Amino acid sequence: MKGNRSSAGFTHQERQSFEMDFLSKGFVDTFRKQHPGVVGYTYWGYRHGGRKSNKGWRLDYFLVSESIVDKVYDSYILPDVGGSEHCPIGLILKL
Secondary structure, X not given: OHHHOOOOOOOXXXXXXXXXXXXXXXXXXXXXXXXXXXOOOOEXXXXXXXXXXXXXXXXXXXXXXXXXXXXXXXXXXXXXXXXXXXXXXXXXXXX
């Protein structure tokens, strides 16, 4: 979302830091791996009715090491569960 670029949680510095501190060190974003190209949010601000208009951020992640990424069966977001600005996320591993 171009409009979020200056918002906390979405700045270029934060995204670059996430890449450098986690993804480039052998961690994998399980949702992105399982659902490439899918837009999925885990946070919507109350102030501007973000959930109603589905304008949000994906601030919640499950990261796994590359050594066990093949054990990930699914990684998902439950956007319809209310009660907070955030929604639950899930991870199913193959044992």
